[in-house]
Amino acid sequence: MRYYIVAETEWSQHLNRFLSEYELYAPVKNTETESYDYEQITAETIDSIYYNGNTPTTPLKTFYLPIKENVVNIKENQPRIVIGVPNCDLAALNILDNIYLDDDYIDPCYKQNRDNTVIFGKDCYTYKKSCHCTSYSLKPYPQENCDVSMSITDGMIYLCPMSDKGESLLKKHKITDNKSVDTIPETIISKRQDVVNNLQNQNKNLPDEKNTRISIEKSSEELWDKYSDKCVSCGACSFICPTCHCFLLIDKEHFEKVRSVDVCQYPGFARVAAGEDPLHYLNKRFKYRYLCKYCYKPDMFKALACTGCGRCIDACIGKIDKNELILESFK
Amino acid sequence: MQTNNIYKPIKAQLVKVIEESPEIKTLVLVPEEEFSFKTGEFIELTIDGVGEAPFTPSSSPLDTKQLEVTVMKAGYVTDKMHNMQIGEYMGIRGPYGRGYPLEEFYDKEVLILGGGCGFAPLRSLLYNLKAVSDRIRKVTFCYGSKTPADCIYKPYITELRETPKFEVRRSVDKADDTWTERVGVVTVLLDDVKIDVPNSIAVVCGPPIMMKFGTFKLIEMGYPENKIYLSMEKNMSCGLGKCGHCAMGSFFVCKDGPVFTYEEIKNEPNLWI
Numbered sequence: 339m340r341y342y343i344v345a346e347t348e349w350s351q352h353l354n355r356f357l358s359e360y361e362l363y364a365p366v367k368n369t370e371t372e373s374y375d376y377e378q379i380t381a382e383t384i385d386s387i388y389y390n391g392n393t394p395t396t397p398l399k400t401f402y403l404p405i406k407e408n409v410v411n412i413k414e415n416q417p418r419i420v421i422g423v424p425n426c427d428l429a430a431l432n433i434l435d436n437i438y439l440d441d442d443y444i445d446p447c448y449k450q451n452r453d454n455t456v457i458f459g460k461d462c463y464t465y466k467k468s469c470h471c472t473s474y475s476l477k478p479y480p481q482e483n484c485d486v487s488m489s490i491t492d493g494m495i496y497l498c499p500m501s502d503k504g505e506s507l508l509k510k511h512k513i514t515d516n517k518s519v520d521t522i523p524e525t526i527i528s529k530r531q532d533v534v535n536n537l538q539n540q541n542k543n544l545p546d547e548k549n550t551r552i553s554i555e556k557s558s559e560e561l562w563d564k565y566s567d568k569c570v571s572c573g574a575c576s577f578i579c580p581t582c583h584c585f586l587l588i589d590k591e592h593f594e595k596v597r598s599v600d601v602c603q604y605p606g607f608a609r610v611a612a613g614e615d616p617l618h619y620l621n622k623r624f625k626y627r628y629l630c631k632y633c634y635k636p637d638m639f640k641a642l643a644c645t646g647c648g649r650c651i652d653a654c655i656g657k658i659d660k661n662e663l664i665l666e667s668f669k
Numbered sequence: 670m671q672t673n674n675i676y677k678p679i680k681a682q683l684v685k686v687i688e689e690s691p692e693i694k695t696l697v698l699v700p701e702e703e704f705s706f707k708t709g710e711f712i713e714l715t716i717d718g719v720g721e722a723p724f725t726p727s728s729s730p731l732d733t734k735q736l737e738v739t740v741m742k743a744g745y746v747t748d749k750m751h752n753m754q755i756g757e758y759m760g761i762r763g764p765y766g767r768g769y770p771l772e773e774f775y776d777k778e779v780l781i782l783g784g785g786c787g788f789a790p791l792r793s794l795l796y797n798l799k800a801v802s803d804r805i806r807k808v809t810f811c812y813g814s815k816t817p818a819d820c821i822y823k824p825y826i827t828e829l830r831e832t833p834k835f836e837v838r839r840s841v842d843k844a845d846d847t848w849t850e851r852v853g854v855v856t857v858l859l860d861d862v863k864i865d866v867p868n869s870i871a872v873v874c875g876p877p878i879m880m881k882f883g884t885f886k887l888i889e890m891g892y893p894e895n896k897i898y899l900s901m902e903k904n905m906s907c908g909l910g911k912c913g914h915c916a917m918g919s920f921f922v923c924k925d926g927p928v929f930t931y932e933e934i935k936n937e938p939n940l941w942i
Contacts, residue, residue: 409676442924443675443909584913587676587906591718593760595676600912608904608914611722611743614877616939629938630916637919 341489341496342508342518349495350384355511356419357381360456363401364421365394376401376420389422389490390463393647397580398427399434402451403599409447409587410594419507421458421488424647426471428459428483430580432641437583447597456507459484459500463529465537468648470661472537474547476645479530491525498522544661545668547642551632557667559621565663566624568656573601575627575650575660581635581643602627628663675909678715678760679704683753684735689821693786694751695727695739700761705733708797709768709790709900709928713908714738715760716753720746723765723905725927727789727822729796739789739821765908766927769794769872769898771801777870778807780862782883784855784875785814788821790900791874795829802834809862813840813855813879817848838862855879856886866891874900881941884931894932901927901934 344352356362357380364387365374374388375395401420438448459480462469471478480487485504489496497513499505508514545553576582577599584607586600600607603623609615617623635643651659681704685697706712708730715721728737740750753759779798783791791810798808810829814820820839830837838858840851851857855875871892873883880899887897903915903922910924918937920926926934934940 410674412674437911440910443911445909445911446674446676583911585907585911586914587721587912589715589718589720593678593680593715593717597676600914602913608916610902610904611741611747612876612902614902614942616942634916634919 339498339522340518340520341498341522342513342516344495344497344513344516346490346493346495352511352513353379353384353387354381359417361416361418362421363418365389365391367391374422376422379421387421389488390461391422392462392464392466392469393424393426393649394422395578395649395652397430397578397647397649398423398457399430399580399583401455402434402438402448403583403585403597406596406598407447408590408594409445409597411592412447412450415450415454417454417456419456419458422460423457423480423484424460424462425476425478425480426469426645426647427580428457428480429471429476429642429645430647431483433581433635433639433643434583436639436641456486456503457484459487461487461489461526461530462533465533465540466648466652467540468651468659468661469537469646470541470544470648471646472534473541473544474642474644474646476642477530478533478537489522489526489530491523491529496522496526541661543665543668545664547632547636547644549668550664551636553664553667554628554632561663561667562621562625565658566621568658569603569620569624570656571603571605571620571623572655573603574653574655576601576603578649578653580645580647580649581631602630628660676762676907678713678721678762680758681736681761683755683757683759686753686755687737689739690819692742692819693739693821694742695737696750696753696759697728697735697737698759698761699735703733704736704761706730706736706764707768708771708793710764710766711790711905711908711923711927712736712738712761712763712765713905714740714750715762716746716749717758717760719749721760721762722746722750723908723923725790725793725900726764727792729800730793731797731800739786739792741786763908765905766923767925769797769928771797774798774870775801775804776806777868778809778864779805780864780869780871780887781808781810782855782859782871782873782875782879782887783810783812784879784883785819786821787875787879787900788812791872792822792825794872795835799832799835802832805834806868807834807836807864809836809838809864811838811840811855811858811862813842813858813875815842817841817845854882856882859883859886859890870896870898872898872900877902877941888931894935895930897931899929899931899934901929903927
């Protein structure tokens with residue numbers, strides 16, 4: 339691994355150069371809600387980028403799977419750079435890529451969106467109460483699936499190319515001419531370890547993904563009735579989940595089709611023409627989502643379908659805490 | 670790996686409409702581009718700007734010039750399909766999924782259990798079996814419908830009854846004065862079927878409740894779980910293993926199925942719903 343060093347004071351010059359070729363998106367802090375979310379960055383707003391905060395409100399998947407997109411009459415999109423992507427979103431790409439870049443049927447929109455995007459993964463130096471990536475063997479810093487990993491310490495930015503795309507971007511912008519080191523500085527290792535320790539401590543009773551699976555499979559129907567009683571089927575948990583991928587095809591004239599996000603928590607999601615509907619009852623739909631995350635998708639793709647981002651907990655208007663449910667099932 | 674856009678249908682012209690029953694019509698379509706399918710695979714049939722729905726073609730897979738799709742009126746899109754006029758164009762995506770593994774049927778007796786509109790995919794299979802009948806020992810087709818009026822493909826039944834190696838048995842839930850065959854749910858037909866079970870393959874396609882009891886009856890008759898082929902019906906929207914609507918446990922029915930052996934899916938949730 340090689341880490342190219344850029345002084346924080348020089349970084350905005352690089353971003354300005356990126357802006358001549360790419361749309362640039364990065365987390366910006368909302369001071370009222372103390373949350374972060376991706377915004378399109380311009381030369382004027384470069385200074386508002388918030389590096390190394392916790393998980394942005396919106397998952398990375400929205401760059402690849404917009405709420406609505408015409409999948410027949412495909413619009414070409416501008417190359418873009420997304421800065422500040424947490425590892426929980428990077429890990430989610432293992433599920434999304436398996437589904438949308440499946441060799442048998444490559445999704446042309448997802449592929450275009452994926453090819454046109456350069457991802458800068460980031461270290462999380464802060465975390466939310468709902469963050470629990472370390473419970474599922476993930477680290478709160480980039481491990482795979484990004485093009486460049488980005489860590490900041492003591493006024494210096496350490497950029498590590500993690501793909502050919504990332505390497506060529508840094509080369510093209512002469513960042514590879516900068517001073518570099520082959521190991522990451524101790525201060526970053528120590529910051530990363532602090533977050534790992536804190537997350538492990540925060541979630542010390544939470545089972546790992548394998549034990550979560552076992553406890554969900556063994557859980558009583560009363561547990562699902564109890565928690566689903568607070569669910570209003572709004573679908574926020576799925577909209578905000580970095581691995582949820584379901585959609586509906588809406589037909590338009592000239593045999594065009596619009597892909598629109600769909601959610602298994604909506605009534606009628608699985609209903610067939612003759613009327614049978616395995617997910618008709620709310621408690622069944624509610625449980626199904628957990629089974630999908632911890633049983634079905636891991637079996638299908640040998641990948642985590644819950645990456646511990648905690649967004650579903652933050653977004654739930656019924657205040658359903660997924661981890662509280664899992665802890666209760668684990669007792 | 671495909672080269673074309675996976676979501677873009679090819680156009681097909683409606684050249685004929687056959688009324689099968691009050692609620693069921695067969696649409697005969699001529700695709701504008703080369704199109705073929707294997708028996709048991711399905712297509713997504715589109716009405717421009719209205720919607721699309723999955724169907725397993727009911728015609729012979731060996732006929733590559735045109736295909737037939739049998740449509741039961743069940744909702745908004747199928748209602749529109751029933752009102753399509755000859756000469757109009759529809760869209761076809763596919764074929765998708767895993768069909769019947771015909772080579773597994775060679776040198777075997779084939780017992781086919783069908784109910785209602787489940788005859789549609791089975792007719793395609795029967796056409797195909799007839800074409801390879803020199804390699805099949807015998808085909809017994811047991812078909813059930815609600816009433817005599819709901820029995821579809823009547824001319825084809827006559828044709829099939831005259832085909833060597835093919836036997837047809839039918840039942841209706843509720844008979845009228847014209848009915849001379851069995852009365853009762855379709856599984857009653859299995860009571861007096863004479864078949865060499867150890868050298869046989871069974872195929873089941875129909876409404877979920879019929880598939881459930883049909884499968885249990887076949888197991889009772891001694892069929893091993895891996896010799897019972899089920900054509901599953903789930904909400905198959907994209908056909909590509911992406912949209913998630915047809916998920917059945919760890920399978921996407923549209924991509925991993927719709928044809929499965931009972932052994933493959935017996936532990937999956939909501940199998941018969």
